[in-house]
Amino acid sequence: MTDAEPAPERLYRHTVPVRLAHWINVACLSILVMSGLQIFNAHPALYWGERSDPDRTLLSIEAVGSDDATPVGLTTVFGRTFDTTGVLGVSTDSAGRIHSRGFPSWVTLPGPQWLAMGRRWHFFAAWIFVVNGTLFATYSLAGRHLWRDLLPSWRELRGLGKSVVDHLRFRHPTGDAAGRYNGPQKLAYLGVIFGLGPLIVWTGLAMSPRMDAAFPWLSDVWGGRQSARTVHFTACVLFIGYVAVHVVMVAATGLWNNLRSMVSGWYRLPPPDPGGTR
Amino acid sequence: MIDRRRLLIQGLAAVGLGVLAGCDALSGDARVVRLLERAEQASRRAQRFLSSRTAMAKEFTAADLSSIFPANGTVNPVNPAYKALAERGFADWALKVGGLVERPRSFSLADLRRLPARTQITRHDCVEGWSAIGQWMGPQLSTVLGVVRPLPRARYVVFFCADADEAGATYYESLDLEEAVHPQTILAYEMNGGPLPIPHGAPLRLRVERQLGYKMAKYLMRIELRDSLTLIEGGRGGYWEDQGYEWYAGI
Numbered sequence: 001m002t003d004a005e006p007a008p009e010r011l012y013r014h015t016v017p018v019r020l021a022h023w024i025n026v027a028c029l030s031i032l033v034m035s036g037l038q039i040f041n042a043h044p045a046l047y048w049g050e051r052s053d054p055d056r057t058l059l060s061i062e063a064v065g066s067d068d069a070t071p072v073g074l075t076t077v078f079g080r081t082f083d084t085t086g087v088l089g090v091s092t093d094s095a096g097r098i099h100s101r102g103f104p105s106w107v108t109l110p111g112p113q114w115l116a117m118g119r120r121w122h123f124f125a126a127w128i129f130v131v132n133g134t135l136f137a138t139y140s141l142a143g144r145h146l147w148r149d150l151l152p153s154w155r156e157l158r159g160l161g162k163s164v165v166d167h168l169r170f171r172h173p174t175g176d177a178a179g180r181y182n183g184p185q186k187l188a189y190l191g192v193i194f195g196l197g198p199l200i201v202w203t204g205l206a207m208s209p210r211m212d213a214a215f216p217w218l219s220d221v222w223g224g225r226q227s228a229r230t231v232h233f234t235a236c237v238l239f240i241g242y243v244a245v246h247v248v249m250v251a252a253t254g255l256w257n258n259l260r261s262m263v264s265g266w267y268r269l270p271p272p273d274p275g276g277t278r
Numbered sequence: 279m280i281d282r283r284r285l286l287i288q289g290l291a292a293v294g295l296g297v298l299a300g301c302d303a304l305s306g307d308a309r310v311v312r313l314l315e316r317a318e319q320a321s322r323r324a325q326r327f328l329s330s331r332t333a334m335a336k337e338f339t340a341a342d343l344s345s346i347f348p349a350n351g352t353v354n355p356v357n358p359a360y361k362a363l364a365e366r367g368f369a370d371w372a373l374k375v376g377g378l379v380e381r382p383r384s385f386s387l388a389d390l391r392r393l394p395a396r397t398q399i400t401r402h403d404c405v406e407g408w409s410a411i412g413q414w415m416g417p418q419l420s421t422v423l424g425v426v427r428p429l430p431r432a433r434y435v436v437f438f439c440a441d442a443d444e445a446g447a448t449y450y451e452s453l454d455l456e457e458a459v460h461p462q463t464i465l466a467y468e469m470n471g472g473p474l475p476i477p478h479g480a481p482l483r484l485r486v487e488r489q490l491g492y493k494m495a496k497y498l499m500r501i502e503l504r505d506s507l508t509l510i511e512g513g514r515g516g517y518w519e520d521q522g523y524e525w526y527a528g529i
Contacts, residue, residue, distance in 0.1 A: 031301065043407035050401055051344050052408040110305045115405065116522035117305045123529065124317040209403050210488045210528030214329030216336050225401065225409050259286060 011179045013267035018145065021136040022262055028132065029239065031125040034109035036236055037102070038118030044102030046233055050224030058230060063089045063100030071100050126204065133197050140193070149181055150190055156183035172253045175272030185249075192242055196235055203232035311522075322526040335462055335487035338399040343470060344410040347402070349477035352449065355441035355497055363440075368481035373465075377436070377502030380427035387467060387481055393417035396464050404491040405523065414485050415468035420459040422501075428455070432503035436510060437484055440497035443517070451495035452507055452515040452525070453486060462487040465498065490527035492518040 014022075045060040047053065058078060063071040073089020075082050086092075091104035093111065105111040109121055140146040156163070163183045166172070173182055181189065205211045206218040206228035222228045250258045254270065261267035304310040355361070363371045368387055376382035397415040404410075419435070435458040439449035457463060464485045467474055474480045479496025486493045493516070507513060512520030519525045 034301075039407065042405070045408075050338070050342065050409060051411055053344065054346060110302050114305070116518075117311075119405070119524070120311065120314040120317070120522070121301065121305075123321060124314040127317050127320055205529075207403070208325070208529035209335065209490060210325045210329060210333075213335040213488045214325075214333040225403065229407060256287075263286060 008271060009269040011267045011269055012265050013179065013261045014265050015145070016265070017136070017139050017143075019262055019265060021132055021139075024128065024132045028125045028129040029243070031109060031121055032129060033236060033240065034107060035118045035121035035125065036233075038108040038110065038113075039115065039122060040233065041102040041108060041113060042115045042118075046230040047226040048223060048230060049226055050219075052226050061088045061102040070098070073100075126201075130201055133193075133201075137193060150186055150193075152183050152186040156186065159183060160187075167249070170252050174270045176269065178253075178270050179267065188242065188245070192239075196238055196242065200232060200235040200239065203228045203235060207232065318524045318526055321524075321529050325528050331456055332460065333488070335400055338401065338411050340399065340413070342399065342411045343413060347410045347412050347470075347478070348404075348408065349475075350404060350406075350491065352441040352443075352496065353477040357440050357442065360440040360497065364476060364480070371481050373482060373498060374500045375422060375426045375502075376500070377504055378429040378432035379503050380429060381425070383426060385422070390417055390422075390465065390467060390482070393421050396461070397468075398462055398464070398485070398487070400462070400485070400487045402491050402494075405518075405527070413468075413470050414464060414466040415471075416464045416466040416482070416485075418461060419463045419465055419484075420461075422465060423458065423503075426503075428503045431505045434504045434507055434515070436502045436504050436507070436515075437495040437498055438500040438502070439495050439517075440499050447511065447517060447520070449495060449497070449517045450511060451484065451493055451517070452504075452510075453493070457486060457489070460486075460488065488528060492516075492523060493527045 043052070044062070045052070045054075046058045047056060048058060049056075057076065060076045061084070062074050062076075064074055065071050071085075071090045072083060073085040073087070073091070075084040075088045087104055088102065090098060090100055092098050093105040099105065099113075101113060108118070110117050140150065152160075160183045167184060172178070202218065203222070206222065207225055212219050212225060219225045219228045222231055257268050257270075372384040372386045373390070374382070374384050394417060395415050396418055397413065399411060399413045402410050402412060423435070432455070434452045434454055436452045437450060439451075442448045453463070462485070465482050466485050467482050469475060469478055474483060479498070482498040483496040484494045484498065495516075504510070507515040507525075511517070514520050515525040516523075
């Protein structure tokens with residue numbers, strides 16, 4: 001820290017509620033995804049409609065025994081079958097034992113096949129996820145977070161194409177522009193907060209027989225309970241995809257700076273790039 | 279600076295690994311399990327608050343019936359007493375209804391068939407994730423309870439079954455009175471227009487259409503009204519509940 005360069009500008013970027021909600025979400029989503037895959041493993045197939053007719057699967061993961069007694073993991077998606085031995089259908093646990101199961105033990109919670117405990121974790125984390133998400137959405141709507149930080153301007157919407165291309169080239173805003181969320185970033189956050197989040201809760205509730213009795217439209221909108229289950233799973237995959245892109249972007253735009261700002265709130269503006277993108 | 283940075287990243291990594299890997303160890307800790315189980319009460323209260331007591335599960339038409347209806351759990355009890363009953367077509371079978379009731383009595387299949395019956399085509403949602411649509415027929419549980427007259431102290435209806443698992447634990451289930459007197463809660467002796475098949479719980483099974491499949495006890499032998507569940511078997515209100523599943527299976 002004895003460098004002669006001018007001290008970079010610091011910015012108080014994330015308020016306490018935003019930081020708190022973010023890290024609660026990290027924990028909840030991890031538990032929800034892993035316990036969700038545990039629950040999925042109890043019946044590793046997806047369907048459309050009300051019923052789960054065994055001859056009409058959209059996706060199925062199975063273990064098929066072979067002559068030498070080593071099973072093969074087969075994943076069938078829209079009628080096309082792939083050998084996924086080692087990951088889907090057949091996988092080894094941390095002790096090296098071979099198991100016939102949908103998703104491998106290293107992505108499920110608990111690791112071994114244990115549906116009852118998977119459900120306990122799932123619904124516990126789901127409650128915190130829903131309360132946390134509701135409080136965060138209320139805070140964003142009632143406070144300034146949504147209007148000041150999340151809603152894109154017309155200019156940002158018009159520049160969306162260019163901004164996406166810049167992202168793909170890993171050319172990121174610097175200087176003052178780096179202190180704000182950019183267009184694609186805002187849309188991604190809005191989509192997750194007000195789209196994907198509510199969608200995954202909705203389709204989760206649509207699978208509940210009691211909720212489905214009281215509010216049949218919960219599952220009717222999707223064409224039935226098994227459709228809702230498929231949408232729930234798809235939303236989970238989209239969540240994983242969102243997190244993957246998010247983490248890559250966090251790493252690409254200054255891992256330490258970004259992490260610190262989500263912990264302490266303080267963000268150091270990257271100095272303006274003379275040949276910058278803005 | 280570098281140290282703080284390393285500390286933070288290591289801290290986050292440790293928290294992450296702690297959450298992901300440690301959860302396995304936590305699943306064996308009784309205090310943690312008790313904490314997780316609180317979610318069940320939250321779900322039960324919230325669902326009862328949000329939905330009416332009498333909200334009816336969706337009913338379907340004959341065109342919606344599953345061509346194959348999976349049978350789960352026990353599909354053919356090995357209990358010799360049950361086998362003897364099955365060989366005689368359940369002619370000697372009778373459902374004993376007792377406990378905290380004014381007039382305990384037994385119902386033969388013929389007795390049950392004389393009671394007004396309800397027919398419903400409903401979707402069976404298994405805790406594993408699959409769903410199948412079937413048609414069920416039998417008297418409403420409320421009708422049977424009306425005959426034996428529960429005492430005011432009675433809070434739960436407990437169902438005892440003919441089957442046991444390999445370790446010898448008998449299957450049983452329980453409902454509170456609210457779910458027990460719901461119009462779609464029936465004692466089914468018919469499935470898809472024929473006598474209830476043995477894999478599906480012959481001669482009589484419970485249908486509780488607003489909860490998951492494991493609540494719908496098969497091979498019914500005895501029903502008792504009780505004021506508490508703690509003294510029965512594992513004390514958690516059912517065979518599956520004793521294995522860690524939720525007593526409230528509305529979600």
